[in-house]
Amino acid sequence: MFEDRYSLAFKLYPYKRSADQDADTVVRHPVVVVGGGPIGLATALDLGRQGVPVVLLDDHEGVGMGSRAICFAKRTLDIADRWGCGTAMLDKGVVWNVGRVFQDDRQVFEFNLQPEEGHANPAFINLQQPFFEKFIFEQICEEQRKGAPIEIRGKNRVDHVASFDDHVVLEVATPEGPYTLEAEWVVGCDGASSPLRGMLGLGFEGRVFEDSFLIADIKMTSDDFPTERWFWFEPYFKSGASTLLHKQPDDIWRVDFQIGWDVDRAEELKEENIRRRLDAMLGGDVEYEIVWSSIYTFQCRRMEKFRHGRVLFAGDSAHQVSPFGARGANSGIQDVDNLGWKLGLVVRGIAPEQLLDTYDDERIFAADENILNSTRATEFITPKSKVSHTFRNAVLKLAEQHAFARPMVNSGRLSVPCVYDASPLNGPDDLPDGPEQTRVGSSCKDAPLGDGFLLQQLGDDFAVLALNTEVPTSIQVGDIPVRTVAVATSDESFGALSERYLGAAKSAVYLIRPDQHVAGRWSTFDETAVHAATLKACGRD
Amino acid sequence: MAKLITHPNMASPDDFYADLIAAHEGKSDAESEAFNARLILVLANHIGDQAVLKEALVASQ
Ligand SMILES: Cc1cc2nc3c(=O)[nH]c(=O)nc-3n(C[C@H](O)[C@H](O)[C@H](O)COP(=O)(O)OP(=O)(O)OC[C@H]3O[C@@H](n4cnc5c(N)ncnc54)[C@H](O)[C@@H]3O)c2cc1C
Numbered sequence: 001m002f003e004d005r006y007s008l009a010f011k012l013y014p015y016k017r018s019a020d021q022d023a024d025t026v027v028r029h030p031v032v033v034v035g036g037g038p039i040g041l042a043t044a045l046d047l048g049r050q051g052v053p054v055v056l057l058d059d060h061e062g063v064g065m066g067s068r069a070i071c072f073a074k075r076t077l078d079i080a081d082r083w084g085c086g087t088a089m090l091d092k093g094v095v096w097n098v099g100r101v102f103q104d105d106r107q108v109f110e111f112n113l114q115p116e117e118g119h120a121n122p123a124f125i126n127l128q129q130p131f132f133e134k135f136i137f138e139q140i141c142e143e144q145r146k147g148a149p150i151e152i153r154g155k156n157r158v159d160h161v162a163s164f165d166d167h168v169v170l171e172v173a174t175p176e177g178p179y180t181l182e183a184e185w186v187v188g189c190d191g192a193s194s195p196l197r198g199m200l201g202l203g204f205e206g207r208v209f210e211d212s213f214l215i216a217d218i219k220m221t222s223d224d225f226p227t228e229r230w231f232w233f234e235p236y237f238k239s240g241a242s243t244l245l246h247k248q249p250d251d252i253w254r255v256d257f258q259i260g261w262d263v264d265r266a267e268e269l270k271e272e273n274i275r276r277r278l279d280a281m282l283g284g285d286v287e288y289e290i291v292w293s294s295i296y297t298f299q300c301r302r303m304e305k306f307r308h309g310r311v312l313f314a315g316d317s318a319h320q321v322s323p324f325g326a327r328g329a330n331s332g333i334q335d336v337d338n339l340g341w342k343l344g345l346v347v348r349g350i351a352p353e354q355l356l357d358t359y360d361d362e363r364i365f366a367a368d369e370n371i372l373n374s375t376r377a378t379e380f381i382t383p384k385s386k387v388s389h390t391f392r393n394a395v396l397k398l399a400e401q402h403a404f405a406r407p408m409v410n411s412g413r414l415s416v417p418c419v420y421d422a423s424p425l426n427g428p429d430d431l432p433d434g435p436e437q438t439r440v441g442s443s444c445k446d447a448p449l450g451d452g453f454l455l456q457q458l459g460d461d462f463a464v465l466a467l468n469t470e471v472p473t474s475i476q477v478g479d480i481p482v483r484t485v486a487v488a489t490s491d492e493s494f495g496a497l498s499e500r501y502l503g504a505a506k507s508a509v510y511l512i513r514p515d516q517h518v519a520g521r522w523s524t525f526d527e528t529a530v531h532a533a534t535l536k537a538c539g540r541d
Numbered sequence: 542m543a544k545l546i547t548h549p550n551m552a553s554p555d556d557f558y559a560d561l562i563a564a565h566e567g568k569s570d571a572e573s574e575a576f577n578a579r580l581i582l583v584l585a586n587h588i589g590d591q592a593v594l595k596e597a598l599v600a601s602q
Contacts, residue, residue: 387578390574390575390578391578391581391582393575393578394575394578394579394581394582395582397575397579398579398582398583402583404583404586405582405586408582
């Protein structure tokens with residue numbers, strides 16, 4: 001039997017019989033990705049663009065319907081730009097910068113996320129997750145047309161897995177019966193309830209927050225609510241202990257009510273009961289249509305390790321956070337960004353297998369940071385003791401009048417890229433007076449360059465960025481290609497570049513990894529040092 | 542390396558004590574509790590230094 005567990009927003013890859021199902025001997029692929037949510041699709045795209053053959057198995061035939069992620073961060077858009085699908089997301093998405101926090105009927109304060117000029121992408125866009133996934137899928141199709149070896153198999157459900165030293169065996173169910181497949185590497189992107197994790201007997205520890213959230217996506221045309229993030233603590237309209245209102249494309253609004261732990265789900269999800277909450281909030285005479293509703297509870301947890309021999313976990317299967325801060329899909333995309341080039345180098349025999357252990361080092365560090373932030377936000381939004389509630393409200397009251405209390409208000413610390421400060425791949429930070437924001441381990445900051453922007457010119461290979469100093473036009477470190485980008489900042493229009501990459505230094509040389517994180521920096525080009533740092537960043541020292 | 546001042550540091554401790562009690566006058570228990578919380582936050586911000594604040598948390602146990 002093969003039944004869908006959820007309905008589809010977009011049917012993208014209908015089941016088709018693959019030659020592997022009729023093969024006499026079991027076929028082995030270099031990489032199999034399990035799960036075609038945003039993280040699995042992105043993994044297939046990243047690997048395929050490198051020319052690494054990849055087969056993606058998903059138990060449905062497209063993108064699931066429903067209200068999940070809506071907030072996508074700048075870093076995600078920068079990564080999507082590298083893949084070629086950032087523009088489609090930005091064009092469809094709603095750009096927002098302003099957030100307002102209310103308590104009861106008073107505004108506590110407002111914030112503006114747009115910190116500085118000179119970036120190709122905004123701090124955040126709102127976009128329904130199904131569109132986000134569809135744009136990644138469309139880019140996969142585009143790459144396939146250009147010859148990228150990506151294959152997506154719909155209604156292919158992984159039911160059993162056995163992991164060996166040098167390969168993995170997968171039993172796959174299809175509407176036409178099961179077949180067996182082998183992979184040198186498996187990337188598990190099968191979501192928070194990851195069957196793969198279960199099949200390998202791996203744990204997923206953390207904590208459950210005892211509160212439920214009723215999510216309603218509504219379609220309304222209203223000028224009363226601007227394109228801003230509005231968050232109420234203990235709202236006067238009493239539709240929830242907290243309430244979030246946020247705009248999506250197509251006149252759709254996300255409304256999120258905190259409704260308590262012991263709720264009768266079926267009762268709460270009745271349209272009349274959802275409308276009662278919405279009417280109280282919007283005022284009785286606003287017309288709207290409920291597009292989607294569901295009730296969620298939240299957890300913060302992660303696997304102890306993300307690499308298990310030949311199986312690597314990414315996205316929600318590896319770590320789960322509460323949505324305050326939009327750190328779910330956004331951090332999953334950073335997983336892919338981190339794992340993609342490493343797995344690519346390993347499959348092509350350029351880097352040793354141990355490079356993949358640094359995926360664990362770097363992304364577990366990131367997951368802990370995300371879990372910490374979203375746990376703290378959840379604590380603040382849903383205080384679990386009387387005294388914590390008292391302090392929370394004290395902060396809100398003070399924040400109305402006193403600037404000092406505003407940074408303590410926590411309605412979600414929005415996703416920012418992780419800085420791999422302690423990564424074993426980091427090379428020297430030999431740029432005295434170099435800016436903190438581009439220190440070794442951090443992701444490159446964007447800046448205007450020529451007619452475009454810096455990040456677009458760094459590409460997907462290793463790169464050397466030289467400012468006000470000579471570098472060779474191309475560098476080859478053994479079999480690792482390194483591109484060079486040289487700029488002179490004498491031109492005034494490079495103010496942002498100087499500020500972000502030179503600071504007080506006169507010249508600088510940055511070694512940048514394929515995921516556009518800084519691997520080392522110096523004041524001038526030293527071939528030996530750059531070679532050594534490149535090898536180190538590939539786990540080859 | 543204790544940074545928290547634990548020796549007498551107020552010119553007129555009796556005045557502060559009297560002001561503190563007076564500030565709570567007419568408040569219900571819940572209001573007093575909320576007031577205390579705000580007071581702690583205001584004072585904590587004035588101190589600012591996380592190490593000193595940590596010592597204060599320990600000293601008050
Ligand atoms: C209410 C809510 C709001 C959120 N808001 C945000 C936000 O604003 N920003 C943000 O960044 N994140 C947000 N998130 C989190 C985000 O939705 C998830 O982090 C994201 O979907 C994780 O993607 P994934 O690909 O890892 O897993 P999933 O999206 O769960 O995809 C897993 C895929 O694997 C498939 N699969 C499962 N088992 C098998 C099997 N045995 N064989 C084959 N395929 C299988 C599934 O069908 C599915 O397609 C939110 C989540 C919720 C619930």
